[in-house]
Amino acid sequence: MPSTHFKTPIGFARITEDDGFITSIYLLDGEFEETPAETPLLKMAVRQMEEYFAGERTDFDLPLKQKGSDFQQQVWDQLSKIGYGKTISYMQQAKFMSNPLGIRAIASANGKNHLVIVVPCHRVIGTDGSLTGFGCGIWRKKWLLEHEARVMGNGQTALVF
DSSP states (O other), X not given: OOEEEEEETXXXXXXXXXXXXXXXXXEESSOOOOOOOOSHHHHHHHHHHHHHHTTOOSSOOXXXXXXXXXXXXXXXXXXXXXXXXXXXXXXXXXXXXXXXXXXXXXXHHHHTOSBTTTSOGGGEEOTTSXXXXXXXXXXXXXXXXXXXXXXXXXXXXXXXX
16 A cells, blocks of 8 residues: 655654555654655645645545444544534534434544544544544644634634534
8 A cells, every 4th residue: 555654743644545545644653754655646645734734725635435334434424524623522423423322432433533634533522622532642633723723713722612
């Protein structure tokens, strides 16, 4: 599977492609050697991620596919509906999915999302407004939410609930 590593303001990202789809985007701890994107799709993905970090892109237009159960696919689809610069709680996500008792299962599926930023699991927060549950680190979740708030003109640290 072709992949690339590139530096972002919050560490290195690794993007993987398989069979004409972006299958994973991870934010990594540690230092890596930047590797050039060798396929047109990886080049497009890197360009779109760079535009996101520059505040020039609020939506992604990439063919995506990640492995998961039907339930996980539904959760990830719901994540994709959260608007740029917006946040929802895990409880709201459960209600949107007509599964108000499924908060823990939904939170678990969010944690298994392999397409961070593009499938915006960072936009889901605790009911009390706390920043919880982001596998790439809470500090990155905070940075991403603050970045989107700045781009939307909501101030440096404003979160939109």
